[in-house]
Amino acid sequence: MTENAKNKQNLKELVETKDFVEHLSIDCVIFGFHKDKLKVLLLKYHDLDLWCVPGGFIFNDENLNDAAARTLYERTHLSNVYLEQFYTFGDVRRTENNVHQKLLENKNIAVEENHWIHQRYISVGYFALVDYTLTYTFPDSFNEVCRWFDISELPELAFDHKEMIEKGLLHLRKNIDYQVMGSNLLPDKFTMKELQHLYEAILGEPLRRNNFQRKILSLNILERLEKHFTGSANKAPYLYRFLDNSEIKNLDFDK
Amino acid sequence: MTENAKNKQNLKELVETKDFVEHLSIDCVIFGFHKDKLKVLLLKYHDLDLWCVPGGFIFNDENLNDAAARTLYERTHLSNVYLEQFYTFGDVRRTENNVHQKLLENKNIAVEENHWIHQRYISVGYFALVDYTLTYTFPDSFNEVCRWFDISELPELAFDHKEMIEKGLLHLRKNIDYQVMGSNLLPDKFTMKELQHLYEAILGEPLRRNNFQRKILSLNILERLEKHFTGSANKAPYLYRFLDNSEIKNLDFDK
DNA sequence: CCAAAAGTGTTAGGGATACACCCATGG
DNA sequence: CCATGGGTGTATCCCTAACACTTTTGG
Numbered sequence A, B: 001m002t003e004n005a006k007n008k009q010n011l012k013e014l015v016e017t018k019d020f021v022e023h024l025s026i027d028c029v030i031f032g033f034h035k036d037k038l039k040v041l042l043l044k045y046h047d048l049d050l051w052c053v054p055g056g057f058i059f060n061d062e063n064l065n066d067a068a069a070r071t072l073y074e075r076t077h078l079s080n081v082y083l084e085q086f087y088t089f090g091d092v093r094r095t096e097n098n099v100h101q102k103l104l105e106n107k108n109i110a111v112e113e114n115h116w117i118h119q120r121y122i123s124v125g126y127f128a129l130v131d132y133t134l135t136y137t138f139p140d141s142f143n144e145v146c147r148w149f150d151i152s153e154l155p156e157l158a159f160d161h162k163e164m165i166e167k168g169l170l171h172l173r174k175n176i177d178y179q180v181m182g183s184n185l186l187p188d189k190f191t192m193k194e195l196q197h198l199y200e201a202i203l204g205e206p207l208r209r210n211n212f213q214r215k216i217l218s219l220n221i222l223e224r225l226e227k228h229f230t231g232s233a234n235k236a237p238y239l240y241r242f243l244d245n246s247e248i249k250n251l252d253f254d255k
Numbered sequence C: 001c002c003a004a005a006a007g008t009g010t011t012a013g014g015g016a017t018a019c020a021c022c023c024a025t026g027g
Numbered sequence D: 001c002c003a004t005g006g007g008t009g010t011a012t013c014c015c016t017a018a019c020a021c022t023t024t025t026g027g
Helices: A002-018 A064-076 A099-106 A161-174 A180-184 A192-203 A209-218 B005-015 B064-076 B097-106 B161-174 B179-186 B192-204 B209-219
Strands: A026-035 A036-043 A082-089 A122-129 A145-150 A220-227 A238-242 B024-032 B037-044 B083-087 B122-129 B146-148 B221-225 B239-242
Touching: A026 A064, A026 A180, A026 B179, A036 A192, A064 A082, A064 A122, A082 A161, A082 B221, A122 A161, A122 A180, A145 B161, A161 A192, A161 A238, A180 A192, A192 A209, A192 A238, A209 B005, B024 B064, B024 B161, B024 B179, B064 B122, B083 B161, B083 B179, B097 B179, B122 B161, B122 B179, B179 B192, B179 B239, B192 B239
Parallel strands: A026 A122, B024 B122
Antiparallel strands: A026 A036, A036 A145, A082 A122, A220 A238, B024 B037, B037 B146, B083 B122, B221 B239
16 A cells, blocks of 8 residues: 555545544644754645644543543654643634635545534644653654744744644743653753753843842752763753652752 | 423533534533632533532534634523633543433433434533622523532532533642632622632632731732722721723833 | 853832821811 | 721841852863
């Protein structure tokens, strides 16, 4: 079976499945961090010059949150990832530019006119925080291109996915939690400078080096490890690691 | 037509309507404030000893947020109300205790077995902030009892509505905004003490009288009006009013 | 020894907290 | 004139911002 034929088969199975909750979908804004830049992971539709946030549908007998995790896994092979619901998008016209329809036409897959894929649907938006260095493997069952984009250099996006990314980022900024964000977006070991650059990328503003260090250390959520020698002619920075919740010592309880 | 027959008619029309988005609903946690207590507005199902948060369905050609406002109006005759989405509830088992089914049985309305009302559905949760003193008029088209409940004395609730109320309250606490909450939950004019009691009810903890006053006044979002004489033998408190956004003078820009 | 970057110290200011005091009101 | 509750003043603490200084590293 050729690649194209396989894709067609997968797509056909998808729209003919009766087990999905109709008129409802899930979309997942995946944030990563690399070289001082905040990134989102996007997929490109086959044969179309449009990108989108990874999404999927909900089985009739599946919890919404489970469907989000499954969708994320199927589209990116990521599991055990920080995942949080942030907003449900329900404007009537949000799916007007119906990419799915074009896709089906391209592949000559016939779908009845009143099939729900042609109608409006409402999408529950999730965001995920993933370690950029771990996300090198992606499936190609839909033969979409999968790529990280800098948050400030997004390509043309399908539906209302641009708004989704913006709203997801705002949510991230507003509900900023040092431990959750740092421990999910950075590799296991990191320098203070890397951690600082992460927060600067998310907040979109510079922070003072020494004050940032003091503040984050006072939270007692980091463990200082060995020094990291880069070979450059300056003092070597320490590496740090986020403590597990069980390791965290709150000074208030230390007597 | 008797009351009961009318109710039956309404219910019948509801389930036979083809224009709703299937498997999806809206629920609205309505917060009010009265006599130093935070309240929620609940409806009682006819013939059942179960209460619920006002809810409704979404028309196929209707924006999600518009549907929430319409639902709120239909159930409570409230309009121009502060309304905000906070979470979408999608566990498979959340509607297992199917109140709708019992209701239909009670009224002897036959619905086909595979009608969506019998299946799982996902509900988008909104919360509303309303002035308790304005909410004296309610429709009775479903002949439900409509009543305010103290947040700490909730009756038995249908589905996962207890969880909804809790989650809505948490959202309110976390994203507390003095202006939005105060100006929607209090009448137009109020004393500083009333405002303080409102925040104490929401936060669930006592605040210091004088510090609270200083803090809220420093925000420059209040206008001091005439004194309010209660007849008691003590200094009369001022009345205050929230400024419109256009009236607010930010000290940073005053030169 | 020097430049570059990391780590630590030190001071000033703003906001929150806790306490105290004065003022208006009606009996 | 007194009890009561409302309004304002003030000292303290703590967190943060801003700046300065010391330490480490490889050339």
